[in-house]
Amino acid sequence: MTKVFQAGSAESVTALDEVSLAIRDNEFFTLLGPSGCGKTTLLRLIAGFEQVTQGNILLFGDDVAGLPPHKRPINTVFQHYALFPHMTVAENVAFGLRMLRRDKAEIRRTVETMLTLVKMPELADRKSSQLSGGQQQRVALARALANHPRVLLLDEPLSALDLKLRQEMRLELKTLQRETGITFIFVTHDQEEALTMSDRIAVLQAGRIQQVGTPDTIYEQPANSFVANFMGETNLLPAVLGTAERDMISCLLEGGAEVLAQPVGNEAAGSRVTLSLRPERIVLSADPGTGLAGRITDRLYRGTDTSYRVKLEDGPELLVYEQNVADRSSGMSAGNSVGVLIAPGAARILVS
Amino acid sequence: MAEQRDAANQATWIDRFSGLPEARRSLILLSPAFALIGAFGLAPLCLILVYSFLVPGTYGGVVWEFSLDAYIQFLFERDIFDGTLAFNASYLQIGARSVILAGLAVVGCLLIGFPTAYFIATRPPGLRNVLIFLVTVPFWTNLLVRTFSMMLILRDQGPLNSILMDIGITGQPLSLLYTDFAIGLGLLYSFLPFMVLPIYASLERIDFRLVEAAYDLYANRWKVLQRILIPLSLPGIAGGCFLVFIPSLSSFLAPDLLGGGKHLMISNLIAQQFGTARNWPFGAAAAMILLSLVLIALMIYARQTARRERKVV
Ligand SMILES: Nc1ncnc2c1ncn2[C@@H]1O[C@H](COP(=O)(O)OP(=O)(O)OP(=O)(O)O)[C@@H](O)[C@H]1O
Numbered sequence: 001m002t003k004v005f006q007a008g009s010a011e012s013v014t015a016l017d018e019v020s021l022a023i024r025d026n027e028f029f030t031l032l033g034p035s036g037c038g039k040t041t042l043l044r045l046i047a048g049f050e051q052v053t054q055g056n057i058l059l060f061g062d063d064v065a066g067l068p069p070h071k072r073p074i075n076t077v078f079q080h081y082a083l084f085p086h087m088t089v090a091e092n093v094a095f096g097l098r099m100l101r102r103d104k105a106e107i108r109r110t111v112e113t114m115l116t117l118v119k120m121p122e123l124a125d126r127k128s129s130q131l132s133g134g135q136q137q138r139v140a141l142a143r144a145l146a147n148h149p150r151v152l153l154l155d156e157p158l159s160a161l162d163l164k165l166r167q168e169m170r171l172e173l174k175t176l177q178r179e180t181g182i183t184f185i186f187v188t189h190d191q192e193e194a195l196t197m198s199d200r201i202a203v204l205q206a207g208r209i210q211q212v213g214t215p216d217t218i219y220e221q222p223a224n225s226f227v228a229n230f231m232g233e234t235n236l237l238p239a240v241l242g243t244a245e246r247d248m249i250s251c252l253l254e255g256g257a258e259v260l261a262q263p264v265g266n267e268a269a270g271s272r273v274t275l276s277l278r279p280e281r282i283v284l285s286a287d288p289g290t291g292l293a294g295r296i297t298d299r300l301y302r303g304t305d306t307s308y309r310v311k312l313e314d315g316p317e318l319l320v321y322e323q324n325v326a327d328r329s330s331g332m333s334a335g336n337s338v339g340v341l342i343a344p345g346a347a348r349i350l351v352s
Numbered sequence: 353m354a355e356q357r358d359a360a361n362q363a364t365w366i367d368r369f370s371g372l373p374e375a376r377r378s379l380i381l382l383s384p385a386f387a388l389i390g391a392f393g394l395a396p397l398c399l400i401l402v403y404s405f406l407v408p409g410t411y412g413g414v415v416w417e418f419s420l421d422a423y424i425q426f427l428f429e430r431d432i433f434d435g436t437l438a439f440n441a442s443y444l445q446i447g448a449r450s451v452i453l454a455g456l457a458v459v460g461c462l463l464i465g466f467p468t469a470y471f472i473a474t475r476p477p478g479l480r481n482v483l484i485f486l487v488t489v490p491f492w493t494n495l496l497v498r499t500f501s502m503m504l505i506l507r508d509q510g511p512l513n514s515i516l517m518d519i520g521i522t523g524q525p526l527s528l529l530y531t532d533f534a535i536g537l538g539l540l541y542s543f544l545p546f547m548v549l550p551i552y553a554s555l556e557r558i559d560f561r562l563v564e565a566a567y568d569l570y571a572n573r574w575k576v577l578q579r580i581l582i583p584l585s586l587p588g589i590a591g592g593c594f595l596v597f598i599p600s601l602s603s604f605l606a607p608d609l610l611g612g613g614k615h616l617m618i619s620n621l622i623a624q625q626f627g628t629a630r631n632w633p634f635g636a637a638a639a640m641i642l643l644s645l646v647l648i649a650l651m652i653y654a655r656q657t658a659r660r661e662r663k664v665v
Pocket residue numbers: 005006013014015033034035036037038039040041042189
């Protein structure tokens with residue numbers, strides 16, 4: 001489908017461009033992309049707040065084009081929470097059920113369960129305007145879940161939380177999704193969040209889907225340089241394809257260094273490609289004689305690991321991460337000559 | 353030399369002033385305001401209060417003699433011959449008509465004003481300012497002129513009646529002018545902006561993403577209005593009702609011109625007593641009764657606001 005804001009006018013914005021997605025039942029599906037790529041717009045289309053310019057949205061087989069938001073079995077946890085300020089926490093959570101005209105006793109029971117689930121039963125009678133950001137987020141979650149929708153849309157619900165709470169809520173959300181069996185469509189611009197929580201991820205950029213796949217496919221086999229770069233750190237290296245050797249193909253970097261990669265498609269020898277080489281897949285050796293010759297230009301201690309910048313002889317500069325394991329403090333520092341070992345298959349050829 | 357001395361003098365004057373304690377300083381700064389309010393607000397009010405307990409002079413004015421007659425006269429009629437008191441509802445009726453007409457004006461203004469304010473608040477910001485500006489356009493013209501034009505519209509030969517006859521709703525002109533209906537319409541027209549503006553102000557502050565959230569939680573349009581928009585704009589609604597009720601209750605022009613002086617409201621009664629009837633104490637008593645009605649309305653409003661504030665905090 002396609003979504004164009006202010007279509008036809010001079011300042012029309014194509015927020016989504018021929019996006020096509022199939023999300024499975026009971027799936028934790030993540031939309032990942034930089035700010036402004038159209039994630040919120042996609043959610044708003046699914047929820048029914050915006051109408052598609054072209055194409056359609058099917059929900060469990062039915063076209064929902066004409067259905068207003070309140071008639072869709074979908075609930076949303078908004079990027080900005082949107083709790084009703086004139087109601088208490090319990091009233092907020094009960095709102096959807098009241099609108100569905102559920103039985104009073106049932107509503108009371110559900111609200112209780114939901115507030116216990118998000119670990120704030122003692123705050124039921126607080127006004128929602130008197131909550132911290134994290135608490136508001138939990139109430140928003142409880143309010144959406146209370147209706148037991150078939151699809152739950154979550155728009156960057158963790159972005160306002162501090163790191164510790166965010167990590168805790170990631171686990172909770174994941175557990176919740178597994179327990180309730182509700183399809184979650186989760187929006188984030190945090191690649192780590194996407195990798196740890198999702199069953200599948202769709203990477204969006206500028207209104208187009210770049211790749212859809214499981215977290216490890218997206219990370220290990222990025223479809224293009226945008227995905228490779230967006231999903232964590234990577235070295236993007238221009239290279240020229242050489243000859244195939246057994247199941248590997250040799251790629252020549254600038255300066256002549258040779259790297260073996262798994263062939264993708266049927267690129268002819270001599271064609272120019274881009275290689276994605278994850279920094280943690282490169283191993284440094286204190287002995288400059290092993291592997292490719294390089295020189296450390298920069299070293300940064302980062303707690304769990306150390307990051308190095310290594311300049312290959314006549315070649316590109318590489319980013320390398322080395323785990324800080326106790327018995328392997330290599331003691332390499334800027335200026336040292338080192339050997340750079342790149343295992344066959346560590347680099348990945350990007351098609352585009 | 354002289355200039356320098358002046359400057360020095362000035363400095364000491366200011367220094368002395370700033371040396372005064374905070375309370376004294378504010379008292380000095382506020383004294384012109386106090387004087388003005390005292391002389392032109394409180395003093396006349398006290399005078400009216402005193403007059404309402406005096407005896408009317410034969411050709412207007414008052415005789416300085418204490419009497420409760422003015423207040424008694426509001427409810428009872430003194431027989432000219434034997435001086436006994438008989439219940440007389442006509443003045444009470446005027447009071448009741450005032451309250452009822454003002455109440456109807458509030459209801460009418462609310463029914464028209466809320467949708468109007470909502471419409472304006474949901475337009476794009478640029479257009480909003482234009483529309484709000486248009487709401488205030490009637491204030492540019494004198495109320496008297498506007499009330500006269502209402503008379504012209506409502507006349508038997510006026511445009512309203514000719515339209516009604518043209519489309520065949522009525523064969524003969526309806527006598528719209530000089531009725532309670534005309535007064536109510538006049539009040540509605542005069543004070544509608546006082547309803548629209550405060551409601552607009554509170555609607556405009558509502559985060560309309562909350563409305564989306566309500567739709568997302570299965571609320572239909574009516575529920576959104578009932579559960580989200582009205583509760584959140586309640587301060588504006590209460591303010592608007594109050595701002596319409598007070599001037600409607602004490603309105604003079606609408607009943608005078610549109611009611612043709614036949615259907616009096618309390619202000620017309622007061623004017624009459626100070627004018628043609630030459631019963632100043634009775635006019636003063638009627639004014640005090642109007643004042644107490646207004647104060648009652650104020651108290652209700654203040655109580656409501658306080659309760660709301662308690663609930664929010
Ligand atoms: N109502 C609108 N009118 C015009 N353009 C819009 C409208 N809403 C969004 N856009 C544009 O559509 C594009 C996608 O916006 P969207 O809100 O979906 O981004 P997002 O991926 O959710 O970003 P973020 O991570 O910052 O929330 C942006 O370029 C935005 O400017």
